[in-house]
Amino acid sequence: MRQDCGRQGLADKATRGGGAAVTSEKAAGATSVRRPDQADMGWEYAPAPESREIVSIAREYWLFVNGEFSPAQGSKTFATVNPATEEPLARVALAGGRDVDRAVSAARTAYEQVWGPMPGAERAKYLYRIARILQERSREFAVLESIDNGKPIKETRDVDIPLAAAHFFYYAGWADKLDYAGFGPDPRSLGVAGQVIPWNFPLLMAAWKLAPALAAGNTCVLKPAETTPLSALLLAEVCQQAELPPGVVNVLTGAGDTGAAVVAHPGVDKVAFTGSTEVGIAIAQAIAGSGKKLTLELGGKAANVVFDDAPVEQAIEGIVNGIFFNQGHVCCAGSRLLVQESVAEHVVDRLRRRLATLRLGDPLDKNTDIGAINSRQQLDKITELSAAGEADGAHRWSPPCDSPGSASRTGSPARRSSGPCSRC
Numbered sequence: 001m002r003q004d005c006g007r008q009g010l011a012d013k014a015t016r017g018g019g020a021a022v023t024s025e026k027a028a029g030a031t032s033v034r035r036p037d038q039a040d041m042g043w044e045y046a047p048a049p050e051s052r053e054i055v056s057i058a059r060e061y062w063l064f065v066n067g068e069f070s071p072a073q074g075s076k077t078f079a080t081v082n083p084a085t086e087e088p089l090a091r092v093a094l095a096g097g098r099d100v101d102r103a104v105s106a107a108r109t110a111y112e113q114v115w116g117p118m119p120g121a122e123r124a125k126y127l128y129r130i131a132r133i134l135q136e137r138s139r140e141f142a143v144l145e146s147i148d149n150g151k152p153i154k155e156t157r158d159v160d161i162p163l164a165a166a167h168f169f170y171y172a173g174w175a176d177k178l179d180y181a182g183f184g185p186d187p188r189s190l191g192v193a194g195q196v197i198p199w200n201f202p203l204l205m206a207a208w209k210l211a212p213a214l215a216a217g218n219t220c221v222l223k224p225a226e227t228t229p230l231s232a233l234l235l236a237e238v239c240q241q242a243e244l245p246p247g248v249v250n251v252l253t254g255a256g257d258t259g260a261a262v263v264a265h266p267g268v269d270k271v272a273f274t275g276s277t278e279v280g281i282a283i284a285q286a287i288a289g290s291g292k293k294l295t296l297e298l299g300g301k302a303a304n305v306v307f308d309d310a311p312v313e314q315a316i317e318g319i320v321n322g323i324f325f326n327q328g329h330v331c332c333a334g335s336r337l338l339v340q341e342s343v344a345e346h347v348v349d350r351l352r353r354r355l356a357t358l359r360l361g362d363p364l365d366k367n368t369d370i371g372a373i374n375s376r377q378q379l380d381k382i383t384e385l386s387a388a389g390e391a392d393g394a395h396r397w398s399p400p401c402d403s404p405g406s407a408s409r410t411g412s413p414a415r416r417s418s419g420p421c422s423r424c
Helices: 025-030 097-115 120-136 138-149 153-174 202-215 230-241 256-264 277-287 312-328 341-355 376-391
Strands: 063-065 068-070 077-082 087-093 192-196 219-223 249-251 270-275 293-298 303-306 336-339
Touching: 063 097, 063 230, 077 138, 087 230, 097 192, 097 219, 097 249, 097 256, 120 138, 120 153, 120 202, 120 230, 138 153, 138 202, 138 230, 153 202, 192 202, 192 256, 202 219, 202 230, 202 270, 219 256, 230 249, 256 270, 256 277, 270 277, 277 293, 303 312, 312 341, 336 341
Parallel strands: 192 219, 192 270, 219 249, 270 293, 303 336
Antiparallel strands: 063 068, 063 249, 077 087
């Protein structure tokens, strides 16, 4: 999903562009981070890195089809990287058309023979198991998500993973109560759901898609984003651990062509997509007239509006959270700021002071507020939009900070000195 922070949001507002797209864990872990508001207080934040040892990343990952991990037909793979260092993490199977065929076939068989006829109370037991295992392995998931996605560990630890477990718990409770869900008496499941999710909340989006579909008696073919496939594959391992019947959940990794094949497959009864508006429109056009059900959750622009009677400090917190949470990688990120003229100068001044306190750095450091932009492609897009806004007359401002520099080919970190920084 593309989050465009460009022309509208640049005037007197720090850009989220760049973030820590190539920050080095070694660099962030080697020095203390001094915040501007601490300069006269004589104290600093010491590094507080989370250990990577809690999670074991394999050299190669396969597709999860019919309850087992297997290579893609043709054995094609692609690389997934740590966006904070651009370090290659693993090779991941690239699913093709034949892989989609066998995943949909496995999901159909599981739906007709096992999961669809299963009583809701029995389905709930599996969802409860998945939720409990997610809680038990929450630290492992949090670290893996930060490494593969680039978001700060305090967000994966305190937001993404707990909410993912909570979704499975919640929908487990609904599995035997569908008669009271508002769909009339004796509601029926649809069949096989093809689900395509984005990279901004990889595990949480998987939970959003899988949990309600499974509770209602559907089986699933899930296609995670190509830049963040690892937590979905670890979730597949959890499905094995929970002894979910084979074929109920299938995970196909790959790029846009894989997602398009899932969407277009005639054996899919329902399509659920979260991502960009452009791709959502293309999906709606592709399945028009097919009889498939469709759910789209698409990205958009959102604005913070501040009037003269607003409590300024609370407004500032809302503005900062709205645009800098998850590096701004949110469907409804507050990428525009509209302020009543009579208080504009005061609000902008307070906003600049607040932005100067944000800590930019290693996603695995528990002190980090802003981690890494998810991919080089996203960083380039943000940089392009920022430059376009500036060319159109917007004024660029960034707080003084230590900005992570580009890692060398050998992995040695570089750091820019303190001063006005266009990537804070």
